[in-house]
Amino acid sequence: MRTTQTQTYHETTLEEFGPRRSLTIDLLATCDVLPGEPMVRYYRDGSGYPGSPSATDFVSARVLSICGENYFFRRDDRPDWFAVADHIVAAAIVADDRLRESIEGESLESAEIEASI
Secondary structure (H helix, E strand, C coil): CCCEEEEEEEEEEECCCCCCCCEEEEEEEEEEEECCECCECCCCCCCCECCECCEEEEEEEEEEEEECCCCEEECCCCHHHHHHHHHHHHHHHHHCHHHHHHHHHHHHHHHHHHHHC
């Protein structure tokens, strides 16, 4: 099976700065997607294959905008800041299993929809 890369749009809120200082971040997440293989009940020799599930791995994040309580920045406004923000947000995604799994799940759904078209 061939691994493909998908990019999906996400909006997430990071509340690491306290409930009154949370950030809303719009980003494009890139994930590697490995499609699953179907089960084969019986081959001619009587053996079979249980198949394999699809899998995704988070690769990177590209931050598009950052919004706080009193400010809003787009990538075009501060490209140097956003290059750093990409790394910070990617590290936060990798460290947060729930967020990473959510992003990987949405990327998998997107890849499956694209494959069915």
